[in-house]
Amino acid sequence: xxxxxxxxxxxxxxxxxxxxxxxxxxxxxxxxxxxxxxxxxxxxxxxxxxxxxxxxxxxxxxxxxxxxxxxxxxxxxxxxxxxxxxxxxxxxxxxxxxxxxxxxxxxxxxxxxxxxxxxxxxxxxxxxxxxxxxxxxxxxxxxxxxxxxxxxxxxxxxxxxxxxxxxxxxxxxxxxxxxxxxxxxxxx
Ligand SMILES: Cc1cc2nc3c(=O)[nH]c(=O)nc-3n(C[C@H](O)[C@H](O)[C@H](O)COP(=O)(O)OP(=O)(O)OC[C@H]3O[C@@H](n4cnc5c(N)ncnc54)[C@H](O)[C@@H]3O)c2cc1C
Numbered sequence: 001x002x003x004x005x006x007x008x009x010x011x012x013x014x015x016x017x018x019x020x021x022x023x024x025x026x027x028x029x030x031x032x033x034x035x036x037x038x039x040x041x042x043x044x045x046x047x048x049x050x051x052x053x054x055x056x057x058x059x060x061x062x063x064x065x066x067x068x069x070x071x072x073x074x075x076x077x078x079x080x081x082x083x084x085x086x087x088x089x090x091x092x093x094x095x096x097x098x099x100x101x102x103x104x105x106x107x108x109x110x111x112x113x114x115x116x117x118x119x120x121x122x123x124x125x126x127x128x129x130x131x132x133x134x135x136x137x138x139x140x141x142x143x144x145x146x147x148x149x150x151x152x153x154x155x156x157x158x159x160x161x162x163x164x165x166x167x168x169x170x171x172x173x174x175x176x177x178x179x180x181x182x183x184x185x186x187x188x
Pocket of ligand 1: 027076077080081116147148180182
């Protein structure tokens, strides 16, 4: 009995390895997100960023639309989301603005939406706080106790628990969303 359970589990892991897919957590609109699984994902991220910055530079783009195009949202504040947010911030602010001098740094925004009370919540608390302080220094907005509910092509809908424990629904206009809320089993 024990042996057959072990064999069944080994088969299950081999058949549906954790990490093979991103975890959707039942959220609607993931077709409007980027993932970090394949080379194609990386290429698509790079093109999306380039296209947004080019469109943001056009004289015909309104101020509101430019801010939306330059609003980058990372859903999930685990190691994947946090490292991506920091790298993206550096890329946008150190590399891209040199090629696109018309882009004003203060129009670029990077947001991390994290459902738990801290980012990197599976690590030591000191590490979480250090990472939060570094991101705050870079003006990356970290929204904790916040859960993404829906990703629309132009905005993210999320709920946030306030200090009184009440849940309020909020939204952020975006031109780019990364889905980094952890790993799931292989989709069939
Ligand atoms: C059983 C198990 C044991 C492991 N042991 C180890 C180990 O010992 N050492 C090691 O290095 N690695 C280990 N790993 C791997 C490690 O956990 C992962 O590689 C790592 O956590 C992946 O980081 P991530 O950022 O992709 O996802 P996660 O760490 O899962 O982070 C995703 C974050 O997204 C948040 N989130 C989820 N849904 C939403 C939403 N709708 N809106 C906003 N936020 C959301 C979650 O709260 C979470 O904090 C283990 C994994 C598993 C499954």
